[in-house]
Amino acid sequence: MRTLRLLLLLLTLLLATAAQAADPLPSWADRPVKHAILDWLVAVTDTAGADFIPVPERIAVLDNDGTLWCERPEYSPTQFQVDLCRSLAARGAIDGEAMPFRAWFADDRKDLRSYGYDKAYEAMNEAFAGMPVSDFRDSVRAWIARTPHERYGVPHTDLYYPAMLELMRLLEAHDFQVWIVTGGIQEFLRSYSEELLGIPPERVIGTTDQPKYTVTADGTVVIVRGRDVITNGGPSKPANIEMRIGRRPVFAAGNSDNDEPMCRYAVTGKRRALALWIHHDDGRREYDYGKPGDLGDLCRDNDRAHEVSMKHDWNRIFAEGIGE
Amino acid sequence: MRTLRLLLLLLTLLLATAAQAADPLPSWADRPVKHAILDWLVAVTDTAGADFIPVPERIAVLDNDGTLWCERPEYSPTQFQVDLCRSLAARGAIDGEAMPFRAWFADDRKDLRSYGYDKAYEAMNEAFAGMPVSDFRDSVRAWIARTPHERYGVPHTDLYYPAMLELMRLLEAHDFQVWIVTGGIQEFLRSYSEELLGIPPERVIGTTDQPKYTVTADGTVVIVRGRDVITNGGPSKPANIEMRIGRRPVFAAGNSDNDEPMCRYAVTGKRRALALWIHHDDGRREYDYGKPGDLGDLCRDNDRAHEVSMKHDWNRIFAEGIGE
Numbered sequence: 001m002r003t004l005r006l007l008l009l010l011l012t013l014l015l016a017t018a019a020q021a022a023d024p025l026p027s028w029a030d031r032p033v034k035h036a037i038l039d040w041l042v043a044v045t046d047t048a049g050a051d052f053i054p055v056p057e058r059i060a061v062l063d064n065d066g067t068l069w070c071e072r073p074e075y076s077p078t079q080f081q082v083d084l085c086r087s088l089a090a091r092g093a094i095d096g097e098a099m100p101f102r103a104w105f106a107d108d109r110k111d112l113r114s115y116g117y118d119k120a121y122e123a124m125n126e127a128f129a130g131m132p133v134s135d136f137r138d139s140v141r142a143w144i145a146r147t148p149h150e151r152y153g154v155p156h157t158d159l160y161y162p163a164m165l166e167l168m169r170l171l172e173a174h175d176f177q178v179w180i181v182t183g184g185i186q187e188f189l190r191s192y193s194e195e196l197l198g199i200p201p202e203r204v205i206g207t208t209d210q211p212k213y214t215v216t217a218d219g220t221v222v223i224v225r226g227r228d229v230i231t232n233g234g235p236s237k238p239a240n241i242e243m244r245i246g247r248r249p250v251f252a253a254g255n256s257d258n259d260e261p262m263c264r265y266a267v268t269g270k271r272r273a274l275a276l277w278i279h280h281d282d283g284r285r286e287y288d289y290g291k292p293g294d295l296g297d298l299c300r301d302n303d304r305a306h307e308v309s310m311k312h313d314w315n316r317i318f319a320e321g322i323g324e
Numbered sequence: 325m326r327t328l329r330l331l332l333l334l335l336t337l338l339l340a341t342a343a344q345a346a347d348p349l350p351s352w353a354d355r356p357v358k359h360a361i362l363d364w365l366v367a368v369t370d371t372a373g374a375d376f377i378p379v380p381e382r383i384a385v386l387d388n389d390g391t392l393w394c395e396r397p398e399y400s401p402t403q404f405q406v407d408l409c410r411s412l413a414a415r416g417a418i419d420g421e422a423m424p425f426r427a428w429f430a431d432d433r434k435d436l437r438s439y440g441y442d443k444a445y446e447a448m449n450e451a452f453a454g455m456p457v458s459d460f461r462d463s464v465r466a467w468i469a470r471t472p473h474e475r476y477g478v479p480h481t482d483l484y485y486p487a488m489l490e491l492m493r494l495l496e497a498h499d500f501q502v503w504i505v506t507g508g509i510q511e512f513l514r515s516y517s518e519e520l521l522g523i524p525p526e527r528v529i530g531t532t533d534q535p536k537y538t539v540t541a542d543g544t545v546v547i548v549r550g551r552d553v554i555t556n557g558g559p560s561k562p563a564n565i566e567m568r569i570g571r572r573p574v575f576a577a578g579n580s581d582n583d584e585p586m587c588r589y590a591v592t593g594k595r596r597a598l599a600l601w602i603h604h605d606d607g608r609r610e611y612d613y614g615k616p617g618d619l620g621d622l623c624r625d626n627d628r629a630h631e632v633s634m635k636h637d638w639n640r641i642f643a644e645g646i647g648e
Contacts, residue, residue, distance in 0.1 A: 056524060133566055177526075190570050200380060201570025202501075202526075211566045213559035213585055219625070221589040223566040230567075235537035242457055242535045242547040243554075244568060246514050246525025261537055265545040301543070 024170045027163040027315050033276070033306050034313065037167070040274045044250070045174050051272040053250055055175045060251035061241060061262060062168070064182035064189060064206075067255045067278050068197075070159040070318075072287040073150065074107075077184040080143045081124045094127050101127075122229055125209055129227045133187060133211055136225060140191035152323050157196055159322070163314045164253070164278075168197070171251065179249075181241060182206040183233035183258055205244050207232045233258045238265035253278060256294045263295060267304040275305040282311035285323060348494045351487040351639050357600070357630050358637065361491070364598045368574070369498050375596040377574055379499045384575035385565060385586060386492070388506035388513060388530075391579045391602050392521075394483040394642075396611040397474065398431075401508040404467045405448045418451050425451075446553055449533055453551045457511060457535055460549060464515035476647050481520055483646070487638045488577070488602075492521070495575065503573075505565060506530040507557035507582055529568050531556045557582045562589035577602060580618045587619060591628040599629040606635035609647060 028034040043051040044058075065071035082104045089096030089105075096105060100120035103111035112120050128136060149156050168178050180199055182189060186206030193199040210228040215221055232240050238261050241249060252259070252266035255278040263275035277295030280287055299305040310317060317323065352358040367375040368382075389395035406428045413420030413429075420429060424444035427435035436444050452460060473480050492502050504523055506513060510530030517523040534552040539545055556564050562585050565573060576583070576590035579602040587599035601619030604611055623629045634641060641647065 056518070186567075194380065202568065204570070208567055211563045213563050213589075215588070219588070220592040221562060221585070223563060223589075226563075238537050238545060239535045239547060239550075243510075243532055244526065246528070261545070264539070264543070265537075265547070268544040 024173075025163070025166050027161075027166055029313050029315055031313055033308050036306050037274065037276075040272070041170070041174055044272060053271050057247060057250060057271065058171075058174070058176040059245060059247050059249040060168075060171050060176045060178045060253075061181045061237075061245075061249045061266070062164070062178065062252070063254040063256075063259045063262070064180050065184050066280065067253050067259070068160055068164045068168075068180070069156070070149070070152075070161075070286060071255075072289070075184060076156045077188040079147070080140055080188060081128075081185065083143060083147070084139055085124055085127055088127055100124075125225075125229050126227050128209070128225045130212075131225045133223050133225060136187050137191040140188050144192065152318070154322055157192055159318060160197070161314070162316060162319055165197070167253075168199075172198075176251065177203070179203045179205060179241075179245065181232065181237050181262060183231075183237075186232075205232060205237075205240055235261045237262040241265070249273070251275070254295060255280060255290070260295055260298055263298055263305060264302075267298070267302050273304050275302075277305065277307050279307050279309050281309055282314075282317065284311075285317045286310060348497075349487070349490050351485075351490055353637050353639055355637055357632050360630050361598065361600075364596070365494070365498055368596060377595050381571060381574060381595065382495075382498070382500040383569060383571050383573040384492075384495050384500045384502045384577075385505045385561075385569075385573040385590070386488070386502065386576070387578040387580075387583045387586070388504050389508050390604065391577050391583070392484055392488045392492075392504070393480070394473070394476075394485075394610060395579075396613070399508060400480045401512040403471070404464055404512060405452075405509065407467060407471070408463055409448055409451055412451055424448075449549075449553050450551050452533070452549045454536075455549050457547050457549060460511050461515040464512050468516065476642070478646055481516055483642060484521070485638070486640060486643055489521070491577075492523075496522075500575065501527070503527045503529060503565075503569065505556065505561050505586060507555070507561075510556075529556060529561075529564055559585045561586040565589070573597070575599070578619060579604060579614070584619055584622055587622055587629060588626075591622070591626050597628050599626075601629065601631045603631050603633050605633055606638075606641065608635075609641045610634060 025034055043049055044053040046052055062068060065075050085094060085101055086105060088094045089101060094101060096102065100112060100115045100123050103115060144155055144157055148154060149159060152159060171178055178199060180189060180193065180203065184206055186204055186208040189206055190201040190204050193204050194201065208230050210226045210230060211223050212226040213221065214224050241262065248269045249266045250271045250273040252263040253276040254263055266273040267275045277299055280290040282288060295305065296307065299307045349358055367373055368377040370376055386392060389399050409418060409425055410429060412418045413425060418425060420426065424436060424439045424447050427439060468479055468481055472478060473483060476483060495502055502523060504513060504517065504527065508530055510528055510532040513530055514525040514528050517528050518525065532554050534550045534554060535547050536550040537545065538548050565586065572593045573590045574595045574597040576587040577600040578587055590597040591599045601623055604614040606612060619629065620631065623631045
C-alpha cells in the first residue's frame with residue numbers, strides 16, 4: 001500500500017514536471033505574444049543561429065509599477081512615503097499643515113498638481129534626509145505588513161503578476177540577468193526584492209536619493225539618506241541603465257510612456273531584442289487605463305516590440321484566490 | 325614512448341595543480357598578511373563557524389589606481405583624457421590655448437592647482453559631452469594600444485599587479501562578488517575590465533558623467549556622454565556603493581586616504597570583514613609614496629584592517645619580465 005502511494009506520488013510529480021517543461025508560461029494564454037516570446041528565446045540561445053546572443057549580453061530590464069505588479073489606485077511606494085511623512089508629522093519632525101504635506105495627506109491631487117509633483121516628491125525625499133538607509137527599508141517592511149491593498153484586501157506584495165514572475169524565471173533559466181528598472185523608490189523595492197522576487201539589491205535601479213556617508217562617535221560608518229534626488233523615469237531610464245549596467249539590454253518590458261525610451265533602447269540595437277508592452281485593458285479583473293501612446297506606437301513601428309493584452313493574454317492576473 | 329610522454333605530461337599537470345591548490349596566492353610572500361587573508365577566507369566560508377558570511381553578502385570592493393595597477397607617474401585615465409583633449413584641440417573642437425587645457429597639455433600642475441583640479445577635470449568632461457559612450461570606450465582601447473608606460477615601456481594594462489589578480493580570483497572562487505570602485509573614469513576601466521580582469525561593466529563603479537538619451541533620425545537610441553559629473557572618491561565611494569550595490573561590503577582594498585571611508589565602511593559592520601591597505605613602499609621595483617595617513621591609522625585602530633607592504637609582502641610586483 002505504501003509502495004503504491006509512493007508510486008502515485010512519483011507519477012504525479014513526474015506529470016507536473018512534464019507539464020511545466022511543456023509549458024514554462026502557464027499563466028499566459030495560447031496566443032501570438034506567448035509564441036513570440038518562446039520563439040525569440042529559442043532563436044537567441046541557439047549557438048548555431050544568426051540571432052544568438054552571448055550570455056554576458058543577456059540583459060533584461062523590467063519596469064516595476066504596472067509591469068510586474070498592480071499600480072492602482074495609487075503607486076504603493078508613494079502611499080508608503082506619504083504614510084511615513086504622516087508619522088514624521090505626528091511626532092513634530094515636519095509640519096503636516098504646510099504644503100505639500102497638507103495636500104499629500106488629503107490626497108488632494110489638484111493642489112499637488114499646482115504645487116508641482118516633482119517639487120512635492122522632492123519635499124518628501126528631504127523629509128527623510130539623515131535617516132539611515134537600513135531604517136528606511138525596515139519602515140517599508142513594517143508598512144507592507146500592516147497595509148492591505150484597498151481593493152483586493154491583501155498585502156501589496158501579493159499583487160505581483162504570476163505571468164511576469166514566470167517570465168522572469170524563464171529568462172533566468174536562459175542565463176539572462178534580470179534587472180528591475182523602476183520610476184518608484186529604489187529602497188522601497190530593495191526592502192523585499194531579494195526575498196520575494198529573487199532580485200538582489202544591486203539589480204534594482206530606481207529613483208533614489210544620493211546617500212551620504214556618516215561616522216558615529218565610535219567610528220562606525222552609517223550610510224544615511226541624502227537630499228538630492230536622482231530620478232529614473234522616461235529618458236533617464238536608458239541613461240541610468242548605461243551608467244549602472246553599462247550594456248544595451250536585449251529584453252525590456254514596461255507599461256507606460258515612461259518606459260518607451262528604455263524599450264526603444266533595447267529594440268534599436270544590433271541584437272535581436274524583444275520588448276513587451278503590458279497593456280492594462282482588463283477593467284474587470286484589474287484596471288483599464290492603458291492608451292496607445294504608452295507603448296502602442298513603438299509596437300506598431302518596430303516588429304521587435306509586442307503588446308501584451310492583460311485581458312486576453314493572461315489566464316490569470318493575480319495568484320489564486322486574489323480578486324476572484 | 326608516446327604513453328610515457330603522456331604520463332609525464334599528466335604528472336606535470338598534476339604537480340602544477342597540486343602546487344596551486346597548496347598555494348592560491350603564489351605572488352604573496354609567506355608572511356602574516358597572507359596568513360590573515362587565508363585564515364579569514366576559511367572562517368567566513370565555514371558554514372558551522374560563528375563568522376560565516378552567507379553567499380549573497382559576500383561583496384568585495386577594490387579600488388583600481390594604485391591598488392590593482394600602477395598609478396605613477398600619472399593616473400592613466402587622466403593621461404588618456406588629456407590626450408583625447410589634444411586630439412579635440414587639433415581639430416578645433418576645443419581651444420587648446422585656453423585654460424585649463426593649456427595647463428593640461430603642458431602638464432603644468434601649479435597652474436592646474438590654482439585653476440582648481442575639480443574644475444579642470446569638469447572642463448575635460450564637458451569637452452566630451454555629446455560623444456557616444458561606445459565611441460569613448462573605443463578611444464580608450466586605441467589609446468592603450470598605442471601608449472606605452474613611460475617607465476616600464478609596456479602597455480599600461482600590463483601593469484596590473486599579479487598579487488591582486490590572484491586575490492580577486494581567490495575571492496571569486498569563494499563565491500565573492502568582486503566590484504571595482506575607483507575614483508578614475510568609469511568608462512575608461514569598462515573599456516577593458518571584462519576582457520582583461522574578468523569584471524563585467526556593471527561591477528565597475530567609477531567617477532562618471534550622467535549620460536544622456538538621444539534618438540537619431542531613424543529612431544535608433546544612442547546614449548551619449550553628459551555634462552554633469554558624479555564623483556566617486558573618499559566618502560562618495562561608500563555612498564555610491566550603497567546606491568549601486570545596496571549592501572555593506574565585507575572585503576575592501578585600497579591604497580590612499582581616498583579609500584579610507586570605503587574600507588572603514590567594510591570593517592565597521594556586523595560581519596567579520598577584511599580590509600587591505602596596499603602600501604607603496606617599494607621605490608626600487610615600483611614607487612615609494614605611501615604615508616601612514618592613507619590607511620595606516622585604520623590598520624592601527626581596527627584589527628580587521630591590515631597593511632600590505634609591497635616591498636615585503638609581494639614576491640613580484642608585475643608579471644614576469646616587466647621592470648626587472
